[in-house]
Amino acid sequence: MQDNVSLFLGAFPRVYCLSLPSSAERRGYMERFIEQYELSNLEFIDAATPESDDVKTLYKESKVHTFPTCFRCGNLECGDSSCNNTLIPVQVATFASYIRVLKAFLASSEEYALFIEDDIKLTERANVLCQQAISNDWVSESKLQQSEPALVQFGWALCDDHKSDKEPNLSDFLGKMSNPAFALNKAMAEEILARFEKVDTTVDIFIHRICANTSNAKTFYPPLFYEMSWSTGEVESTIHPKPIRLSYLEANGGKPEEIEQATNALIQHKKHTDVYPLLIIGHPRCGSGYSASLCQAIGLKIGHEKLEDDGICSWMFATEDDCPWALNDGARSRRFKYFRHVAMHVRDPRTAVASIMRENKHAPVSYEFRKKHIKLRCGVDLDSFESEFSRAVASYIYWNKLVLEQKPNVVFRVEDEADKLVGYIETNCEVKLPANIEYPHKAINSNKRYQGKTVEKPTVDFEKFSSLPEKLKNELNLQCVYFGYRDFV
Structure with missing residues (x-):
């Protein structure tokens, strides 16, 4: 004989459960849930991952807010x-999953449905x-069977609300974060999708x-439900790892x-x-060591391939890939770092190309x-x-193109435009310059060692x-003209 929970859940025309096919633990849990409450109306919908085509399309079509600024407060x-000031790919995938x-649901014949996550x-x-x-x-009171948009929240993170001994009612909308369990009709589903931009x-x-x-x-x-990943740690969150999971284990x-x-x-x-x-940023062997030393000479905490309080000078930060060299953890990748100002160092190809050949x-x-x-x-x-x-030469040209694509605020020649960088920093970075700047030697790091040896x-x-x-x-020649070097005939 079915209990009241079985009767309540079984009365929904459809119960949709979002679940990653790869989450065997969660799928297994929900399959036992289906068996326990004798649910014949539950349908799994495969959740998206950051590698899913619909997620990639959102990024490709610039339909994802990217930093800057914080997507929460706008600062x-x-x-x-x-x-969490940055929408990470798995959050975007979660959004795509609900789409x-x-x-x-809209493609189905059901009038209304319950939507649940797989750790309820x-x-x-x-x-x-x-x-x-x-x-x-409660269904009549919910207006789910009417033509106007209607949504009902059934569950959220475990709190004192779940201990209340009140009789259930649908009198107020509390605005809870109710992804664990909510119901809606087709008019509401259409409204949600129509509002999505x-x-x-x-x-x-x-x-x-x-x-x-x-x-x-x-x-x-x-509320009837809560989710385990947020509330108890019985399962791992698929979005943000949580300390409660470690505590539970x-x-x-x-x-x-x-535990590890x-x-x-x-x-x-x-x-x-x-x-x-x-x-x-710039091309390697084109003045990155000099540029970092110049910033240090005017009082900035800028590391050469090392992230410090005021930033970093690293040719590898022209990408967001994992860097092959890094002198501290912060220098390992440009990801999750935003720089208020970007400068580009350049060097005359007449002297740079031999160094690049050696590199x-x-x-x-x-x-x-x-x-x-x-x-x-x-x-x-x-x-x-x-x-x-x-x-x-090709490396010089195309790596510089990669850097220029990032629209640096200032481009300076290491041979004769140190003051251009210093002036930009003084004007835009709120830095008080020392009375006497001791400019570093231009040949700094020119005799870079390879595997511990100096190479001609x-x-x-x-x-x-x-x-x-x-x-x-x-x-x-186009780059030479742009940077202010003599071109080649």
């Missing part, structure tokens, strides 16, 4: 370094609440704060590997973009990193150039520049 900085399930848990009073709700004909907040805020309101939504109170005899995994997840998870004053030959990791990103973003394969000389630079005959393939020479 660049809020003073809370733990704030999927709403579209599936019933409150202790659920059987009594369901019996009372059935007796009070881009992912500029989390899906729970969008549905339950932006779309739902006192005119089209009600809250079933006391430690208190309930979790396996050592589970939960600990590492908390340490490694990124959801906040940090803001720094200055980033300096390409004796620092293969550096060459492969540049080759990878130049191919990805410019469609040019450095290996397709026959000589070491032409490969170095090759000799480059300037006539080689004139004999470059026409396309390459034209591209180089």
Whole structure:
């Protein structure tokens, strides 16, 4: 014989459960839930992942809010370094998942439906609440069967609300974050999808704060459900790792590997973009060491391939890939870092190309990193150039293009435009310059060691520049003119 929970849930024309096919633990839990409550009306909808086509399309069509600024408060900085100020791909995927399930519902013949997540848990009073709700004909009161938009919230994070001994009612809309369990009719599903333009907040805020309101939504109170990932830690969150998961494992005899995994997840998870004053980028062997030293000479805490309080000078930060070299954790990737100002250092190709040839030959990791990103973003394969000389010139051209795509605020020649960078910093970065600036030597880091050894630079005959393939020479001349160097005839 079915209990009241079974009767209550079974009365919905359809129950949709969002679930990742790869989450075997959660799927198994929900399959037992289906069996326990004899549900023949529950349908799994596969949740999206960051690799899903619909998620990639949202990014491709610029329908995702990106930093800057904080998607929550609209500010660049809020003073809370733990704030989730950046929509991470899994949050975008969660939003896409709800678009999927709403579209599936609209394509069905059901008048209204219940939407649940795959880690829901019933409150202790659920059987009594369901019996009372059935007796009070809650469906009629909910307006789910009417043509006007209607939404009913049934569950949210575990709190004192779940302990209330009140009889259930639908009199007020409380605006709870009710993704664990809510019902809506087709008119409300259509309204939600019609209001969607881009992912500029989390899906729970969008549905339950932006779309739902006192005119089209009600809250079933006391709540029937809560979710385990947020409330008890019985399962891991699929969005943000939570300390409660680690606490649950430690208190309930979790396996050592589970505890280690939960600990590492908390340490490694990124959801906040940090803001720094200055980033300096350019081509390797073109003055990055000098540029970092120059900033240090005027009082800025800027590291060379090391992130410090005021920023970093790292040619690798022209991408968001994991950097092959980093002197501290902050220098390992540009991801989750925003720089108020971006400067670009350049060096005359007449002197730079020999250094780049040496770098390409004796620092293969550096060459492969540049080759990878130049191919990805410019469609040019450095290996397709026959000589070491032409490969170095191509690297100079196309890596500089990558940097220029980021629209640096100031571009300066390391040979003779140190004051241009200093002036920009003084004007825009609120830096009080020392009375006497001790400019670093131009040749700083010129004798870079490779595998601990000093390697001679090759000799480059300037006539080689004139004999470059026409396309390459034209591209180089365009950059020379732009940077203020003499072009090649």
